[in-house]
Amino acid sequence: MSLLERVPETRRGRWLVLTAAAVVGLALYELNEHLWDWVLYDGLGLDPSGRATETIHFFLYDTIKITLLLVLIIFAVTFLRSYMSVERTRAMLGGRREGVGNVMAAGLGVVTPFCSCSAVPAFIGFVAAGVPIGVTLSFLIASPMVNEIAIGMLLTLFGVKITALYVSTGVLIAIVAGWILGRMGVEKWVEPFVFETKLRGKAIDPAEGLTFDDRVAMGVEEVGTILRKIWSYLLVGIGLGAVIHGWVPTEFFTTYAGPGSTFGVLVAVGIGIPLYSNAAGIMPLVQALYERGLPMGTLLAFMMAVVALSLPEMILLRRVLKPQLLAAYVAVVATGIVAVGYLFNAVLAT
Amino acid sequence: MIIKVLGSGCTNCQNLEKATREALAQLGLHATVEHVTDPADIASYGVMRTPGLVVDEEVVLSGRVPTASSVRELLAARIG
Numbered sequence: 267m268s269l270l271e272r273v274p275e276t277r278r279g280r281w282l283v284l285t286a287a288a289v290v291g292l293a294l295y296e297l298n299e300h301l302w303d304w305v306l307y308d309g310l311g312l313d314p315s316g317r318a319t320e321t322i323h324f325f326l327y328d329t330i331k332i333t334l335l336l337v338l339i340i341f342a343v344t345f346l347r348s349y350m351s352v353e354r355t356r357a358m359l360g361g362r363r364e365g366v367g368n369v370m371a372a373g374l375g376v377v378t379p380f381c382s383c384s385a386v387p388a389f390i391g392f393v394a395a396g397v398p399i400g401v402t403l404s405f406l407i408a409s410p411m412v413n414e415i416a417i418g419m420l421l422t423l424f425g426v427k428i429t430a431l432y433v434s435t436g437v438l439i440a441i442v443a444g445w446i447l448g449r450m451g452v453e454k455w456v457e458p459f460v461f462e463t464k465l466r467g468k469a470i471d472p473a474e475g476l477t478f479d480d481r482v483a484m485g486v487e488e489v490g491t492i493l494r495k496i497w498s499y500l501l502v503g504i505g506l507g508a509v510i511h512g513w514v515p516t517e518f519f520t521t522y523a524g525p526g527s528t529f530g531v532l533v534a535v536g537i538g539i540p541l542y543s544n545a546a547g548i549m550p551l552v553q554a555l556y557e558r559g560l561p562m563g564t565l566l567a568f569m570m571a572v573v574a575l576s577l578p579e580m581i582l583l584r585r586v587l588k589p590q591l592l593a594a595y596v597a598v599v600a601t602g603i604v605a606v607g608y609l610f611n612a613v614l615a616t
Numbered sequence: 617m618i619i620k621v622l623g624s625g626c627t628n629c630q631n632l633e634k635a636t637r638e639a640l641a642q643l644g645l646h647a648t649v650e651h652v653t654d655p656a657d658i659a660s661y662g663v664m665r666t667p668g669l670v671v672d673e674e675v676v677l678s679g680r681v682p683t684a685s686s687v688r689e690l691l692a693a694r695i696g
Contacts, residue, residue, distance in 0.1 A: 351665070351679065352665050352679070353664065379665070380665065381665070383624065383626050383666065384665045386655035386659075387655050387658040387665075387666065388665070389659075390655060390656060390659035390660075391659045391662065391663075391664040392664075394659065459656055460656075463656050463659055463660050464660060465660060465662050466661065466662075470662075470676070470677070470678060472665070472680060484680060487680075491627075491681070494627075495627070582624075585655055586655070
């Protein structure tokens with residue numbers, strides 16, 4: 267049963283439920299820390315400075331905090347994005363030349379509602395509509411890397427400066443990587459059937475004909491869908507974060523992977539590429555590692571590598587891209603991410 | 617009536633199929649419900665965000681999972 271079918275059908279009933287949910291969420295967010303202090307220290311009599319207690323406290327506190335943040339972010343972004351659609355983006359990109367096209371594609375990749383599970387039909391749809399391969403790739407790189415969850419979480423946990431750096435460099439990587447791949451003349455490395463696909467009939471635009479209530483309903487529905495999809499990644503991420511928070515000594519990472527470390531970023535990106543998680547799952551880990559002295563550039567590079575390049579997406583894209591192009595795709599994007607990591611470390615250290 | 621659910625077998629597509637079958641049952645309609653999983657086929661319908669719903673070769677919905685009641689409205693509108 268979908269989340270939406272659990273709430274009353276009437277307009278008034280729905281708004282009542284939404285308002286109540288907002289009030290309860292806000293109260294829980296405010297009381298979160300005190301609540302667990304009270305339960306763990308006063309209720310169960312655990313020692314606040316004990317490592318196990320710290321780990322448990324971090325886990326419970328972060329689970330509530332991040333879930334609440336996610337609910338708000340997913341709802342707001344889905345509502346706003348319901349005014350955009352992949353169809354509109356494609357119409358805007360059709361017939362664009364490379365260069366301008368790459369810039370537009372990367373920007374649109376950020377705001378278009380898109381799930382990389384649809385990467386293959388979108389790739390074919392773009393190419394069939396005459397969007398150049400490199401421009402299409404700019405879109406496909408930007409979309410998962412600079413996504414709404416990443417932006418929302420970075421903004422709330424690390425502030426405007428870090429978020430702005432992340433978004434601007436993420437978009438820059440998508441522009442440059444797509445442009446380079448386009449320049450390489452990669453058409454021969456695209457599976458031939460892509461070019462033979464003919465579009466029959468006209469595409470319908472999902473963003474059209476929606477009422478305000480429809481868009482609110484879509485937001486509610488998306489919160490349920492996404493949380494159901496990512497809760498396991500989220501708990502693993504928070505769990506790892508909690509263990510690091512409680513057990514890893516503060517100086518550990520500063521010694522081995524501090525800002526001056528030569529290979530820190532390379533190692534982080536190397537670990538991040540095959541890992542499959544999402545921005546929500548990775549954020550608690552990033553936060554805990556940051557507290558333990560890992561430099562922000564290394565962490566953002568790690569995060570970009572995890573969300574932008576993943577094994578499942580590569581397997582999907584293999585349906586339309588030949589291994590040579592897939593390898594070039596990973597290599598170009600990974601190089602961009604490594605460069606950004608070192609740049610961040612240099613900029614933020616000063 | 618031939619209904620096709622477009623999608624690579626993700627949870628969303630299964631939910632859409634479930635909603636569609638529910639809607640059909642509520643309307644008392646008989647229809648063949650097929651699954652289209654081939655990405656080239658999906659793209660050829662012009663759908664770029666799965667899941668999509670095709671009724672008698674015409675795309676009626678794409679990019680989101682509707683409730684059973686909104687699928688019912690869509691189908692009811694089709695049979696007029």
